[in-house]
Amino acid sequence: MYEWNGTDAWVEKAPQLGTETFIYSLAVFNGKLYGGTYNNGSLYEWDGVDEWVEKAPQLGSETHIYALAVFNGKLYGGTSPNGSLYEWDGVDEWVEKAPQLGSKENIYALAVFDSKLYGGTFPDGSLYEWDGVDEWVEVAGQFGGQENIYALAVFDSKLYGGTAPAGKLFEWNGTDEWVEKAPQLGGQTIIHSLAVFDGKLYGGTYPNGRLYEWNGTDAWVQKAPQREDEERIPSMTVFDSKLYGGTTAHGNLYELNGCGELTE
16 A cells, blocks of 8 residues: 655555455545455455554455445445445454345445445446345446446436446436436546546546546546556545546556646
8 A cells, every 4th residue: 555745656555465466445434544455355454554454354255345335334345256245344354235136246336325325336337226234226227238337426416327338427317227428438448437526527537547527418528638658547536625546557646737637
C-alpha cells in the first residue's frame, strides 16, 4: 500500500503481504482502512503505520474481493469466482450473506442506495439488491449485450452503472431495468470507475485511460486524455476537494488539475 506525499510521489506504507498480488478494493470502516485482495480473497486492516494485518482469511474457493462497502454499520465484500456476498464479523472471519445467484461469477461493484445494498455482476451485466438477510434479488437484467457492471455510483439521488464491453453509462429506473444515459465514446470499451465530484459524474475508462464527464443528459464529454501509456483508470476517489485516479499499467496516482489534464 502506498500513500501519496501530497506533491509528486508515492510513499510505501505497507509492503506485500505473503502471496497477495492485488489489492482490488479499499474501504474506510470505523476509522480504519481495509483492503480486499487477490489471490487469496482475504481482508486486511492497515495498522496505520507500516503493515497490513489479516482480519479475515479466504473463505472457501473465493479468490477475489473485488468490492468493499459499508452498509448498516458493517463491512461487506463482493467476491469471485462464485459471486457471493460476505459480511465481516468484525473480528476474524467472513460470513456468507448471499450465495452465488445463477451463473454470476463476479460481483465487481457494490453501492449503498436508498438504504439498500446493491451489486453489479458479470456475466450478463445485471443489478442485484440484497434482501438484507440471505440472498440477492435481481432488479435489472442485462441490457444491450453489456456483460459487466464494473462500477456503481449514486448521483443526484439515482443509481448509475458503468459497463463493458461497450463502455456505456446506465441509470437504474428504480424498479426493474437499466436505461442507457450515455453511449460508447470513441474506442473506450470499459467504464472502469465512477465518481461524483463537484456536482458532476465522472467515468474512468479502458483502453486509453481517459477521464470523462457526463453531460447530465445523454453523452460523455472527455475531460482528460490518456497520460503516456496508461491503459485503465480502475479506481477514482475524491479527497480533500480534489479528484484522484489510480491507473494501470504503471500503478500511478493522478489528480485532475481543473484544466483538462491528469497531473501525476
